[in-house]
Amino acid sequence: MSAIHLAAATLVAGAMLALWALSLRLRDVSLVDVYWGPGFAAIAWTSVAVAGPSPRGVLAALLATAWGTRLAVHLARRRRGAGEDRRYAAMRAARGDRFPLVSLFTVFLLQGVLSFTVSLPLQAAATGRGGPLGLLDVAGAGLAVAGMVFETVADAQLARFLERPGSRGLVMQEGLWRWSRHPNYFGDFVVWWGLGLLGASAGAPGTLLGPLVMSVLLLRVSGVALLEKTIGERRPGYADYAARTSAFLPLPPRTLRS
Numbered sequence: 001m002s003a004i005h006l007a008a009a010t011l012v013a014g015a016m017l018a019l020w021a022l023s024l025r026l027r028d029v030s031l032v033d034v035y036w037g038p039g040f041a042a043i044a045w046t047s048v049a050v051a052g053p054s055p056r057g058v059l060a061a062l063l064a065t066a067w068g069t070r071l072a073v074h075l076a077r078r079r080r081g082a083g084e085d086r087r088y089a090a091m092r093a094a095r096g097d098r099f100p101l102v103s104l105f106t107v108f109l110l111q112g113v114l115s116f117t118v119s120l121p122l123q124a125a126a127t128g129r130g131g132p133l134g135l136l137d138v139a140g141a142g143l144a145v146a147g148m149v150f151e152t153v154a155d156a157q158l159a160r161f162l163e164r165p166g167s168r169g170l171v172m173q174e175g176l177w178r179w180s181r182h183p184n185y186f187g188d189f190v191v192w193w194g195l196g197l198l199g200a201s202a203g204a205p206g207t208l209l210g211p212l213v214m215s216v217l218l219l220r221v222s223g224v225a226l227l228e229k230t231i232g233e234r235r236p237g238y239a240d241y242a243a244r245t246s247a248f249l250p251l252p253p254r255t256l257r258s
Helices: 003-026 031-051 055-079 086-118 120-125 135-163 183-201 205-221 224-234 238-244
Strands: none
Touching (some): 003 086, 003 120, 031 055, 031 086, 031 120, 055 135, 055 183, 086 120, 086 205, 120 183, 135 183, 205 224
16 A cells, blocks of 8 residues: 555544544534545545645646535535434434444445545546646546536526425426436536546556446435435426436437327
């Protein structure tokens, strides 16, 4: 394990243990979700500090900071006054007295392992290897910025829709949501493949494991798949919307036969 990997792993472990202890005091595990974005910025800047500043490392850290800060602010605003996320509340009720220990391993330490793995391109970019910035870096940074813009617009459109009187139970199908059922997750996907190109440009193509893991999370675990399990029950018109709208990739809406 390199010095950068060791520093990143130490940071992640310390942060997750501290967040776990705080969650016990506040009785709210949801704070780990708010930390998800800033956690990557912390890993990126720690990697830069260990390796010494380099153009690619600083660029990756700045992009991770912009992405992580926006996501944290968005989640904090959305969760304000809402109490603990229903997923964690259900786990708390099911596990009873065992919940503190269960949450340590199945929520905090698991998220720590995932954040370390997903952040591999950020750690690679900080090494200073791969020579000066080139076309691959430009492409990666461009993708990351485009993804951030895409998900920011999607989240803003959804927030405005939810604030409208009478929107409860209705399906958001305007703007970017007309082209994709989950444009915010697609934006995240683009961001991380852009950051993956920065890691590859540093001579570490193996760090593409990071965006690959993020893609699996977004599509199969905590993103699209998890939300689609229950949203149809909460929004009756969702089946018709799903029939004509791409689940992930932004595509023109399908025309349904009457």
